[in-house]
Amino acid sequence: MARTTPVSRLSVLATVSFMLLGLLTVRLWFLQVVDAPGLEERVREVRTRTVKITPERGRIFDVKGRIVADNERVLTLTIDRAVIARPLARQQMWARLSGALNTPPEELEDRFLSKRYDQLQPLPLKDDITEELALFLRERSEDYPGIDIREGWRRQYPYSPVASHVVGFLGAIKESELTYYRNLGYDPDARVGQFGVEQTYESVLRGSPGFVKYEVDSRGRILRQLERQEPIPGNDVQLSIDLDLQQLTEQALYTKIQVRRRTEAPQILLFGEPDPQYPEVTYYKAPAGSSVLLNHETGEVVAMASYPNFDARWFNAGISSEKFNQLFPTTDDPDQSILVNRAISGRYNLGSTFKPFVAFAALNTGQLTGGTDYSLVDRGTYKLSSIPDERCQLNVKCVFKNANCGNGAPCKYGRINLETALAVSSDVFFYKIGEEIFTQRGNRPVLEEQVRLFGFGSPTEIDLPYEFIGTVPNRALKERLAASGAIAKEEGEGYYVGDNLQMSIGQGLLSATPLQLAVAYGVLGNGGKVVRPRVVRAIWSPGTPNGASGRVDLEKGTVLQDFSAPQIVRDISDRQEVFEPIVKGLTRVITGPGTTSDFYHATTGERLFSAYPQRTLPIAGKTGTAQGAGNLPWNDSSAFAAFSLDPSKPYTAAAYIEKSGFGSRAAAPIVKCLFTALAGKMRVNSAQPSDPLDINSFDVAPPPPTWNPLCLVGAGSSVRD
Numbered sequence: 017m018a019r020t021t022p023v024s025r026l027s028v029l030a031t032v033s034f035m036l037l038g039l040l041t042v043r044l045w046f047l048q049v050v051d052a053p054g055l056e057e058r059v060r061e062v063r064t065r066t067v068k069i070t071p072e073r074g075r076i077f078d079v080k081g082r083i084v085a086d087n088e089r090v091l092t093l094t095i096d097r098a099v100i101a102r103p104l105a106r107q108q109m110w111a112r113l114s115g116a117l118n119t120p121p122e123e124l125e126d127r128f129l130s131k132r133y134d135q136l137q138p139l140p141l142k143d144d145i146t147e148e149l150a151l152f153l154r155e156r157s158e159d160y161p162g163i164d165i166r167e168g169w170r171r172q173y174p175y176s177p178v179a180s181h182v183v184g185f186l187g188a189i190k191e192s193e194l195t196y197y198r199n200l201g202y203d204p205d206a207r208v209g210q211f212g213v214e215q216t217y218e219s220v221l222r223g224s225p226g227f228v229k230y231e232v233d234s235r236g237r238i239l240r241q242l243e244r245q246e247p248i249p250g251n252d253v254q255l256s257i258d259l260d261l262q263q264l265t266e267q268a269l270y271t272k273i274q275v276r277r278r279t280e281a282p283q284i285l286l287f288g289e290p291d292p293q294y295p296e297v298t299y300y301k302a303p304a305g306s307s308v309l310l311n312h313e314t315g316e317v318v319a320m321a322s323y324p325n326f327d328a329r330w331f332n333a334g335i336s337s338e339k340f341n342q343l344f345p346t347t348d349d350p351d352q353s354i355l356v357n358r359a360i361s362g363r364y365n366l367g368s369t370f371k372p373f374v375a376f377a378a379l380n381t382g383q384l385t386g387g388t389d390y391s392l393v394d395r396g397t398y399k400l401s402s403i404p405d406e407r408c409q410l411n412v413k414c415v416f417k418n419a420n421c422g423n424g425a426p427c428k429y430g431r432i433n434l435e436t437a438l439a440v441s442s443d444v445f446f447y448k449i450g451e452e453i454f455t456q457r458g459n460r461p462v463l464e465e466q467v468r469l470f471g472f473g474s475p476t477e478i479d480l481p482y483e484f485i486g487t488v489p490n491r492a493l494k495e496r497l498a499a500s501g502a503i504a505k506e507e508g509e510g511y512y513v514g515d516n517l518q519m520s521i522g523q524g525l526l527s528a529t530p531l532q533l534a535v536a537y538g539v540l541g542n543g544g545k546v547v548r549p550r551v552v553r554a555i556w557s558p559g560t561p562n563g564a565s566g567r568v569d570l571e572k573g574t575v576l577q578d579f580s581a582p583q584i585v586r587d588i589s590d591r592q593e594v595f596e597p598i599v600k601g602l603t604r605v606i607t608g609p610g611t612t613s614d615f616y617h618a619t620t621g622e623r624l625f626s627a628y629p630q631r632t633l634p635i636a637g638k639t640g641t642a643q644g645a646g647n648l649p650w651n652d653s654s655a656f657a658a659f660s661l662d663p664s665k666p667y668t669a670a671a672y673i674e675k676s677g678f679g680s681r682a683a684a685p686i687v688k689c690l691f692t693a694l695a696g697k698m699r700v701n702s703a704q705p706s707d708p709l710d711i712n713s714f715d716v717a718p719p720p721p722t723w724n725p726l727c728l729v730g731a732g733s734s735v736r737d
Contacts, residue, residue: 064242065096065230067138068203070168071223074250075560076183076213078259079318079553081567082703084176084183085214087169091145093117093153094138096232099162100128112159116149117142132188134203138164144334161237170332171207174566174705177327177717179262181357182255182320182480182551184212185328201225207332211355213253213551215481220555223250249558251576252568256316256553259703261309261693265319267720268689269307269671272728273323276302276676281650285424298650300682303351305673306358306530307686312538312659313666314582315547317478319690320531322358325717329709343716351674354716360476360483363527364672367640367679368441368620368737369655370467370522372540372598375434377466378449379594383456384434388597391433394418394613396426398447402455402513416517418443419641419737421617430613438601439619440610441639441737443521450520454513463516464488469588470536471546472528477585478549486532489515489525497525522640533657534670540599540636541659541668544589547582554578566705602636603661620737624680624730628688633695634661637687639679639737651675654682658691665694680732689727698727 076085100106106128110121117124124141133139150165157163171186187210189197194204202208208222209215226247231239281298284291309319330343344354356362377383384390400414408414418426419441429442437445453463468474473488487493491511498508518524528536531549539546555577563569589595604610607630608622620639628635637658644651656679657670669687676682693700701723 063231063233065138065164065232065238067094067164067166067228067230069226069228069245069247070166071225071247072169072249072558073171073223074221074252074558075568076221076253076255077560077568078179078255078257078262080258081254081563081570082259083174083566083568084179084255084259086172086174088172090143090168090170091147091150092140092166092168093142093145093150094140094164094166095160096138096162096164097135100139109160109162113141116153117145131204133205137203138162138166140166140205143168144170157237164238173328175259175703176329176706177325178259178266178703178706178720179255179257179320180212180326180328180717181322181359182212182257182262182317183328184209184214184216185331186210186214187331212357212480213255216479217253217552217555221250221253223558224248251558252556252560252573253552254554254556254570255551256311256318256580257320257551258318260700261690262319262321263703263720264693264700264723265307265309265321265686265690266323266325267723268686268725268728269305269321269323269673270325270720271723271725272682272686273302273305273673273676275728276300276673276682279677279681281648281677284648288424294648300650300676301351301674302676302682303674304353304358304362305671305676305683306362307669307671307683307690308359308531308534309667309669309690310534310538310549311666312541312547312668314580315535315538315549316553316580317549317551318667320357320359320551322356324354326354327706327709327717329706330716333709333711335711342714357480357482358672359530360478360480362529362672362674363484363486364529364653364655364674365524365526365642366522366528366533367642367653367655368443368522369533369638369640369657369670369679370526371438371441371446371520372602372638373467373470373472373536374446374449374463374520375438375598375601376470376594377463378453379434379597380466380591381453381462383449383453383462388434391431392445392448393431394427394429394437394442394444396428396444398444400451400513400517402451413514416443416447427617428613429611429617432611435597435601435604436611438598438638439604439608440617441620446520447517450517451513454516459511459513461490461511463519464490469546469586470539471532471585472526472536476529476531476535476549478531479552483531484527484529486528487525489519493525523643530655530670530672533655533672534668537637537657537659537670538668539588540595540602541661542666543592543595544587545582545584546586546588548585550579550583553580599636599661602638602658603634605638606630606635606658618733620680620733621684624684624732625688627730628692629695629697632697633665633691635659635691636661637684639684639733641677641679641737644675649677652677654679654684656680656684656687658687660691660694667691667694678732679737684732685728685730688730689725692727699724 077083110124186207209218226245229243306322310317421427475485494508497503557574560568560573605621606625610618635658640655642653654673654676659668669690671683671686673682
């Protein structure tokens with residue numbers, strides 16, 4: 017084999033060297049001539065830093081312009097991530113910053129590692145720093161390279177806890193929502209609406225971020241500003257809520273709940289003596305409740321209260337997670353749930369407050385022979401006529417009773433028509449409707465179809481999150497509940513006459529929210545129009561000018577969208593002859609008279625409303641008692657709804673208090689107070705900004721301001737109405 021000579025090897029090396037030199041020359045030519053603009057752009061990117069500018073969030077104010085959600089300017093310390101990319105540089109920076117920020121290095125490192133912050137933006141190190149600290153750090157940029165001060169906003173709720181369930185609050189983006197908000201251009205550490213109007217109108221209130229671009233040196237120090245685009249503030253939102261009436265509603269609800277908690281429930285008797293298996297004394301638990309006041313012509317919600325209440329200021333108070341969990345504990349007990357607006361999320365039987373809609377179904381379909389002239393003799397019990405006697409003797413319940421009259425026996429109202437049946441709340445009368453409207457019409461869901469006309473079983477589409485749509489009993493519902501284990505499997509095999517009887521008195525699988533109840537009574541009040549409820553009256557352009565202290569000047573602002581015109585969902589006003597006897601019966605609930613049979617039976621509301629100014633502001637309404645677990649009296653829930661008969665004051669109100677007793681004893685006094693105020697017969701205190709939040713307190717919300725609760729006083733009915 018021939019050996020390679022030194023000359024040959026040198027030739028090869030020379031050839032390779034010339035080739036490499038040629039490639040290098042071509043690459044330099046490409047970079048300097050062909051790719052010069054791109055190279056310059058990449059160099060420029062390395063020497064610039066772009067910082068987002070958070071827009072000021074739109075403000076929220078009540079119907080009179082009082083600001084219920086405002087903004088406070090805050091400073092946030094950030095650092096360029098490139099400066100702390102290496103572990104050693106980061107440790108040294110944390111050591112220098114720890115003392116100035118009064119923050120352990122470990123906490124700063126946790127922020128760096130957290131996925132909640134945009135990896136392409138400067139890292140926020142500390143929120144809400146003082147002007148003095150910001151100046152101190154800026155003057156020492158040599159010691160703290162990459163440091164910058166970012167201006168932002170912190171939400172304030174001057175009147176909280178008043179209307180907290182309506183206004184809502186801001187919170188960190190949930191893990192499950194990160195992708196959604198990132199696609200909308202949000203930073204992972206942004207705070208967004210997590211409840212109430214703040215959540216529903218997030219896109220309206222947020223605004224559009226701006227940015228500022230800086231030129232920086234190799235150590236991340238800012239040399240000069242290259243570009244700035246100002247953020248666009250969010251639009252303002254005006255509520256239909258009147259803070260004064262909102263405060264009154266919360267005061268009445270809170271006070272009545274406290275009173276019921278100190279009230280003894282009736283004893284369970286066994287052969288005329290207290291049943292020994294139950295305590296001698298049991299107080300009502302009254303854990304929660306809600307109340308709604310709305311304009312039934314426009315659908316605007318004037319007040320919406322829910323208890324337990326909360327102070328929205330806790331969500332930006334900077335408290336520890338341990339303290340927050342003590343205030344807002346995670347619980348499976350619905351009685352203890354705080355962050356629930358029970359006016360729209362409560363799932364309740366309605367008791368006898370549902371009877372007017374059963375009456376409508378009977379009259380509207382011609383079920384009652386003779387219509388309003390139809391009457392029956394109420395002897396206190398009702399026996400099903402559609403089930404043979406032999407089946408009734410085989411553990412099939414065929415006999416149903418009125419509520420007891422306080423003497424241990426069911427009330428016997430004698431001969432009554434529909435109007436009187438509503439006034440005294442006869443179960444027997446409505447049991448008969450419930451049976452015959454089902455069995456005489458081929459077991460078709462006629463009652464279900466009729467009550468759905470008022471919105472039951474469907475969302476009201478109020479502009480608040482987490483609304484419960486309610487349930488109207490039918491075969492499909494029972495099948496679903498049986499499949500989920502909520503009811504026995506055999507119960508889900510069909511829809512029976514007993515189910516229709518229970519629905520006819522507002523019990524069984526029927527459920528609705530207090531808002532749905534108010535909307536339905538509003539249909540009776542306005543003559544047949546189902547109106548969509550709203551808590552927002554208008555959207556205003558950003559920066560509505562300030563007026564008097566704590567208010568905006570509504571005369572100088574600009575309305576972008578006005579929602580005050582009613583949105584009619586359905587109109588069933590074509591048969592006023594159907595509505596008239598129902599309204600008359602509900603008016604008698606308030607004014608009397610009742611009926612006389614074995615003795616005088618007062619209507620369920622006439623004693624309570626005996627001192628109410630009916631001539632000034634006439635109203636009609638209905639009590640209801642929803643039977644609770646085990647049919648025990650201390651588990652009964654109280655319901656009441658009423659509407660104005662004065663077209664100049666077209667208001668409807670509803671109240672519901674859980675596990676608090678008869679409808680006339682707990683819920684009805686709240687509604688009485690609201691209409692007394694609307695009649696101008698009691699003083700309504702002006703809502704005032706709240707005292708500063710006491711971060712050492714463990715009260716999730718302080719009690720409402722003191723007031724004169726005399727409007728709550730009155731004798732309720734002795735009947736489980």
